[in-house]
Amino acid sequence: MTPRVRAPELPQNYAWLNTDKPLSLKELRGRVVILDFWTYCCINCLHILPDLKYLEHKYKDSLTVIGVHSAKFDNEKETENIRQAILRYDIEHPVVVDQEFRIWQEYTVRAWPTFMIINPQGYVIGNISGEGKRDVLDKLIAKVIEEHQQKGAINFQQISHILEKQQQPIISPLAFPGKVLATPAGLFIADSGHHRLVMSSLNGEVLNVIGTGKPGLKDGSFSEAQFSAPQGMAFDVESQSLIVADTENHALRRIDLKHQVVETIAGTGEQSRNIYPHVGHALATALNSPWDLVKVGNILFIAMAGSHQIWQMDLETNIVRTYAGTGAEGCVDGTLTEAAFAQPSGMTTDGQELYIADSEISSIRAVGIVEPYQVRTVCGSQQLFGFGDVDGQGTDLRLQHCMGVEYAQNFLWVADTYNHKIKLVSPNSGNCQTILGDGVAGLHDGKGHNSRFFEPSGLSAMGNYLYISDTNNHAIRRLDLNTFEVTTLKFAGLCAPDICLPAENF
Template sequence: MTPRVRAPELPQNNPWFNTEKPLSLQQLKGRVVILDFWTYCCINCLHILPTLKYLEQKYKDSLTVIGVHSAKFDNEKETENIRQAILRYDIEHAVLVDSGFRVWEEYTVRAWPTLMVIDPQGYVVGYVSGEGDRNVLDELIQKLISQHQEKGTINFQELSLTLEKQRKPLITPLAFPGKVLATQAGLFIADSGHHRIVISSLDGEIIHLIGTGQSGLTDGSFDEAQFFAPQGMAFDEENQILYVADTENHALRRVDLKRQVVETIAGTGEQSRNIRPHSGAARETMLNSPWDLQLWGNSLFIAIAGSHQIWELDLETNIVKTYAGMGAEACIDGELSESAFAQPSGITTDGQELYIADSEVSSIRAVGLIEPRQVRTVCGSGDLFGFGDVDGQGFDVRLQHCLGVEYAQNNLWIADTYNHKIKLVNPHTGNCQTVLGDGSVGLQDGQGKNTRFSEPSGLSVMGSLLFIADTNNHAIRRLDLDTLTVTTLQFPNLCAPDVCIPHES
């Protein structure tokens, strides 16, 4: 018989979130405890959250989930950034900041995410690594509850927590805007935290709000449609159609500006578990966290962050298929079918190649659209742990979890998200230089490097203006390309959902 292992106690003097005071395993005796070892950049960690939410609701009087945040990137070690991630992803369980990987090492964790299950007597009874299976966890929890009920070692009572979102409700007009798209028809903003699309003029005057502001997957008119954390967009000027990567719905949506309706055109609303290259009818094929879009002729190219691939939707046949990436999380150049990406989160094109912000390898990749169609690395280390903040050439460049990329005037603008900077890359030589941001978190307008951002994630150029989705500042910033002056766009008629009824012109 395997000896039972007592779960190591949790540190009490580290920062804790979503709770008035630190939780201890001693105090949680009599309850089933799940420790979720996560880091907020990791798409697989985000995919676990709905499972945890389901289990927390089902067993609220006998299960306690504790997120153990063991940071991958330097930027994720900052406690305020972790708090922002808790708000962004609506995490409602206690979160412990695992400074220096102490808890990770005590529990001999090897990968993100890992769920460690502790029984009501304080012993580790099992763990699941990767995205795991909700049913396996559900069965294990049920079994533990009935076993310990018989032994009289379970303590049924609901645990009350003080959530970050209750302490400081987010009532800003925009909430964690992920992407922005500037067009002749106006500025499209993925107001990700408010689950809606905002359309304004380039000066911030509101034209339309699309979505109720509540998360859901509902087609229909602008005021009845629902999204779930939408991200990247692409616009068909001629037909006045906006395409939206509806990330947490694992779907693509089409917004018809003339008819003012939203419809789902790809995905089923369920997350795909199939990472092998495949194809199918768009409405019947499951997707896995589509993050950004690029229109090219009759094709809509998709950065699929969840399966580490680039996909293509043929808008004439409505067939969706894997275009590049074998599904492994890595940085492998070469043939489309043999290539690999790591959480691609931004996409743009010059008409010859697609350019990808490949966030988990902190690199910019290029994917050929015309023969010979090859994948190459433009700049960055191509290594899952090769990140930093170094300007220079090609492989010597270090970025930190870049999420946004935009092609304009023979160059690539990069949102170097976790370095809080905007950089300029030559797509042919791989030369990378910082243009905006001094590397510190802040909201500071001004010129060039005398500016500050907070995890900028999306970029769009229109004429002589570059628009920046400055995600953790809940802001859209505007750069004049001629003077390199940054200003923060104001939206005088925009409110958070349910705060006030905004005026629609």
């Protein structure tokens, strides 16, 4: 292995997170350094975080990982928003904010995620792009350490950093809630950052807390079950059960409300690497970041964000299969087998079509669930880099990484996540208008454009109210559909898992 390129030095005058001072490659001589080029919208970038954490712990005295956040969306360029992403995904290595892609260009990076491997002498010895590279990186790091240990060129020393979660711990009752679901049984909240589900009345009276609050994959009673960053939910009225997309466990879980037990009904707990359309028994088939759910009769539709597809599960036969999407990331309309999606993250239905918040192309898509079973684009740019904040119609309007959509009263409510707005879309004409929010991240109740949100990502309507999961505000907001007044729900007695154990009190 012959080093060829001296690694360009990292800028000291950029914003750095998860560290009390900028890091330089010169100071890190004697250590293996991995630069992880990422952006926090990207599902592939999120998939590699557990691999990096594994390597960081395995080689904690000889490896330094530095995240280089090179933003795709405008909203991701804001340092505070990146800090929130670090807290949300529990990132424990230093991160530098790569302004205007300077570091990206100096290292000639072409895709997210990309790893640049730098040896203890400060030379780039290789780069790897994509996810699922843990074993390759593990072997390479071990080889580099062995080679340089023989030369006496390894600086074995554990380095600690002041983390954002130490400076800004999340102690609020909810933490980065992803999705919300209003049902006749009550309001269900995916308390994603606390790895649990919260059930309340529609007015915020806490009825149940489901899960220990510690990440894991464990079935059992409400007080012993474990989830990992759960997201979308579907309610079965007949059986009084809730089905949950347990996103970071790559699994589907069923919550039996009557008997107060949790069971896994789909997924193996491992991430699928198979993007090609396939079929199998639910518990024997690996899934890939299921993000949202819609139940139609005995069929459960799944927004499979990690493989850019829509899946379905027959709840009678327990068979799961790809429903729409080739697995390629993009925007292709047409038949179910030729369509392409880009990280579908929200889903709703009118009984004839599924409506999809296709976040990476900032578009709303429609998928037929009755003949002629076609996929169409309702509105949005249809381009991976076509985003903005422009009301209008069809392909003329611009959204920015929309993650939530809800069908109600013949319209689609859209959580335009990175624009911090709630918009209203006609599913037929594709006309889109801003209803809530002024585009500035914040927490402010009020009417219409006087309200403010911070990356809202979940919506659910029932009766005269629209419930909004206001993710980065750690809040659930409620819109009165008659007055357009936004209020913030209070959950008396609910607290963070590390502060108290509320499940025993309800």
